[in-house]
Amino acid sequence: MAKIIVVGGNFAGLTSALELRRKLGHDHEVIMISKSPNFLFVPSLIWVPFGKRDLKDITVPLKPVATKAGLKFICAEILEILAEDKVIRCKDKDFKYDYLIIATGPEWIFDQIAGLGVNSKVSFIVTPETALETRKRWLEFIRDPGPVVIGAAPGSQCTGPTYEFLFNLEKQCRDHGIRKKVDITFITPEPFLGHLGVGGITGSNFILKKMLRMFRINYLTNVEIxxxxxxxxxxxxxxxxPYKFSMIMPSFKGAKVVRDSTGLGTEDAFIPVHNTYQHKHYPSIFGVGMAADLPIKFRTPVPIGVPKTGYAADESGKTAAENIVRLLNGNNKLEAKPMGKIPDLCIMDAGDKEMLSITxxxxxxxxxxxxxxxxxxxxSKLMFEKYYLWKVRHGYSRLP
Ligand SMILES: Cc1cc2nc3c(=O)[nH]c(=O)nc-3n(C[C@H](O)[C@H](O)[C@H](O)COP(=O)(O)OP(=O)(O)OC[C@H]3O[C@@H](n4cnc5c(N)ncnc54)[C@H](O)[C@@H]3O)c2cc1C
Structure with a gap:
């Protein structure tokens, strides 16, 4: 009987663990370890500052999901991974594994720019804590409005959600009757509107230009803050x-635990993987979702990062799970699914409008x-959120 540990319990981690459980039956032990007790539907964090969502609306406790699926779930923070010894280390306990999936997501670089940080006056929306703090600042702002600057830091891999937040904010200003007092500026490292870190999608530049003009939002591209x-x-x-309210999308590197584990990650603490999500140096380790390295760089005047989407996180998790099943069955021919080639269906919420991008x-x-x-x-995004949370609650990892 092999012991497979999945570290991380969100898009990539939960999908991997459920798929392993489903495909392996009960011949092998599958353990999912996450420092958070909940699954969080991260894409809806854009709505938390405006009170359109509370955290309880977009989280699902992992314990019942795991119990129903016959998975062992441990809520703990992994501090170090000793790849040579096949051991992971928590505060009070070590775990040995035969196979390990690392799905630890990102570590956000809040202090990438001089003066920027969680204690600066610029807001963030990338974690539950920062989104709630932004809600407080937003409520202060609507009582005493002024200029707004929304944008992304150089190298940001999340420009899509930056647009979503921008359009939602504009709509909220209209709803609160303060739009005339608010001059909105959008600043982006993208070489053109709608590049989105993927080189643009047919129509994205045209539509976003039209939308920014329609909503009277000033914008600047190729921006390095x-x-x-x-x-x-x-x-x-x-x-x-000048700004009274600002939100800047930071860039991210790999999780701290990867940085703290000798020889495991790249310089940016991502997991170096083949197209099968197997670690390039440790065959018993797989890296999936935002934790996996995607070493693709665009040559743009200001650096811009490639997004690692929720769909890609799910697909990489499924691929890693399938490959571990194959290895356990003595089949060394692994499935390859490069992250940059995974199809994408993205819903960009724009306040009272939306854009669907399909590639x-x-x-x-x-x-x-x-x-x-x-x-x-x-x-669409609202329906997708409801669908995805339903899928998580029932552990239906097989569904898209
Ligand atoms: C504001 C925002 C909006 C977004 N909108 C969209 C969108 O509309 N569409 C889309 O496709 N993508 C969107 N994304 C990207 C999407 O959220 C990610 O692709 C997805 O969350 C990646 O999943 P993941 O499982 O790799 O990482 P995460 O979701 O970050 O999960 C990481 C997991 O690892 C656990 N963990 C981390 N460190 C440890 C440790 N040391 N020990 C134990 N557990 C640990 C965490 O608890 C968590 O369970 C958005 C991202 C942001 C920030």
Whole structure:
């Protein structure tokens, strides 16, 4: 009987663990370890600052999901992975494994820019804590509005959600009757609007340009933020923008546990993997989701990161699980599914509108890619959130 440990309990980790359990039956032991007791539907964090979602609406306790699926779940933080010894280390206990899946997600770099940080006046929406803090600041702002700057830091891998937050904020300003008092500026490291870290999607530039013009949002591309003070955002070009409210999407590196584990990760603490998600040096380790290295760089005037989407996290988790099953069955021919080639269906919520982007491959070359605007309502992301949370509650990892 082999012991397989999955570290991480969100998109990539939960999917991997459930798929292992489903495919292996009870011949082998599967343990999922996560420092959070809950699954969190991260894409809906964009709505938390505006009170459109509370954390309880977008979280699912992992324990009942694991129990129902026959998985062992341990809520603990892994501090170190000793790859040579096949051991992972928590505060009070060590665990030995035969196979390990690392699905530990990102570590956000909040202090990447001088003056920027969790205690600065600029807000973030990438974790439950930062999204709740942003809600407080937003409530103060609507009582005493002023200029707004929304944007992304150089190298950010999450420009899509930055647009979503921007359009939601604009809509909220209208709803609160303060839009006339709020001058909104969008600053992005992208070489053009709608690059999104994937080289653009057919129609994305055209539609986003139209939307920004329609909503009277000023914008600047190729932006490198140089410095942030409590009142101003200064660009490398020397331009500066005053703000009363600002949200900047930071970039991320790999999780701290990877950084703290000798020889395990890249310089940025991502897991170096083959297209099978197997570690390049440790065959019993797999790295999936945001934890996996995706060493693709665009040559842009300002660095821009490639997104690691929720769908790619799920697919990489399924692929790693399948490959461990094959290895346990004595089959060394592993399934390959490069993250940059995984198809993508992304829903960009835009307040009271939405954009659906569909591509057969996250990165170019593609055979098919299109962005479809829906100018009438924004129901798709809401429906997708409900569907995904239902899927998690029931442990239906086989579904897309
Ligand atoms: C604001 C925002 C909006 C987004 N919107 C979209 C969207 O609309 N569509 C889309 O496809 N993607 C979106 N994304 C990206 C999406 O959230 C990620 O692709 C997805 O969360 C990646 O899943 P993951 O499992 O790899 O990592 P995560 O979801 O970050 O999960 C990491 C897991 O590892 C656990 N963990 C970390 N360290 C340890 C440790 N040391 N010990 C034990 N457990 C540990 C955590 O508790 C967690 O369970 C968005 C991201 C953000 C920030």
């Amino acid at each position: 140089y410095e942030v003070s409590s009142e101003t955002i200064v660009l490398k070009s020397g331009q500066s923008f 057969d491959s996250l990165l170019k070359p593609r055979r098919f890619s299109i962005v479809l605007p829906n100018p009438f309502y924004d129901l």
